Amino acid sequence: MILQKYLFTLLIIFACSVAGKQFRFDYDYSEYADGWFKLHLIPATWHDAWLRCDLEGSILASPINYQMKVAMDSYWEAKKTNDCAYYTGINALFSHGDYFSVEGVPLPRMPVKWAPGEPDNFNNNEDCIVLTNGTIADVNCSEIFPYMCFKKNTKDIIMTSCGTVDKEYKMESLTGNCYKFHPVGKSWKRAFMTCAAEGSYLSVVNSPQEALLLKKIYDANYPKIRPGTNKDVIIIGMHDWNEHGVWRTIHGSTIEEEGYADWAQGQPDNSSGQYCGAMFRTGKLDDYWCQSTAPFICEKSPDSLLEP
Structure with missing residues (x-):
């Protein structure tokens, strides 16, 4: 025994x-x-x-x-x-x-x-x-x-250069980070949760060049957006904490400090309480309803899921 x-x-x-x-x-x-x-x-x-x-x-x-x-x-x-x-x-x-x-x-x-x-x-x-x-x-x-x-554990589990077994994340040399486009629309909070669970975060725009990169990813995946999903914007990692005009990224810095605050014409308009961040296909920023769904992009560093 x-x-x-x-x-x-x-x-x-x-x-x-x-x-x-x-x-x-x-x-x-x-x-x-x-x-x-x-x-x-x-x-x-x-x-x-x-x-x-x-x-x-x-x-x-x-x-x-x-x-x-x-x-x-x-x-x-x-x-x-x-x-x-x-x-x-x-x-x-x-x-x-x-x-x-x-x-x-x-x-x-x-x-x-x-x-x-x-x-x-x-x-x-x-x-x-x-x-x-x-x-x-x-x-x-x-x-x-x-x-x-x-x-x-299965034979098809392979750690990619993005530091994940999720093959949908793709490395971008511009930032050294990896990105994944989610074509199924979710609310801002649910999108945040999805990225966090994947070891990433809702994409943060750090420069005009990165805005163009997100636009490129958006354009390439536009045909994949599921029917019934809002195709006009993608959700990104910024919000104003329900305080109009204080737009910050999910990393805590203002969007100006982060390096990109190029709003679309007439935005932010705070139409009926738009407190969450989005981006138009033009690459310009938009304020968006937090409860409304839209596609989104997750961003991760290659070491985010590796042993600290």
Whole structure:
């Protein structure tokens, strides 16, 4: 029994980086699960947890087999958190009572047991599953819990010159940074979240030359913008903190200090409360409604996801 426990411990040792196995510095590699884990301690609803993992290029982890169950339990214990439960990817959102992982594995195939008194389907409204002390329980998906993301190691995971496995980021020699155009429109806050999850930030314009670069990226991707999305502007990394006329980048400096404050004619006009920043196809700046959606460009330095 002691030998078995010792071998078990060896199998579940985690390392922040493994030679030849790189994903991003904030994920820990598990040899046993052959993939990377990240525990998000800031609680979220199930949907927001799923979305954050998805934006980071991973999935909401589920104990779909023995190896994953052991690895998840070990990682949770290693973090020594005071929380007693965390979200898994197991849910019945598509069909009440039919639980599947986000990969499509049915719950009866998983090596898990219900906690005492579970499932209780309280108020007939518990479609998501948490892991608690090695067992599972059903909860309301709008409740907030910590959660664990997982990225399986596959042959197509290749670290690019942009310091990411996301092949859509392209290096630009003008700035030495990498850029990615998102053709699906999102609100300013959701765009900010998307870039942050990818290890980047909403693009900041530092010079007239960079404005022309963003215009070039905008033009090249214009045909890819999804139907129903506002094609007139792209969202960029500036705002006025709901204080008219005090336009700053997401890095805290004024746009004048940053090096580019070329507004389109008649802008900023603050039409019905436009507090977020955008850019027209001309390369000129625009103030935009924060809740309205538009395409956007993320910008990242090549080392933003590498070990500090």
